[in-house]
Amino acid sequence: MDIFSLELRKLGLKEKEARVYLAGLELGPDSLQNIAKKSDITRPTAYGIVKILREKGLFREIQQGKKRLFVANSPEKILHILHLQKRELEEREREFIRII
DSSP: HHHHHHHHTTTTTOOOHHHHHHHHHOOOOOOOHHHHHHTTHHHHHHHHHHHHHHTTSSSEEEEEETTTEEEEEHHHHHHHHHHHHHHHHHHHHHHHHOOO
């Protein structure tokens, strides 16, 4: 497992999610079948993982002719997600302080 994969795991991604995300970054817009092959997981598993990563804002789907292609969003998106989580945590902290 490489360093970037380990860092993604620290940020809350599961091992297979990190592998699919990294494969998507490396391949660019590609079919789910190729992403699954690059990630060394089955296509149905890759589909479920891509769905989870789309919900987290890390993947998107594009239509190219009749083909559906999947694209990993840039790592800057992870930074944006971390900033949102930080703000939410600070807001919860202020609310807790207000309560006590």
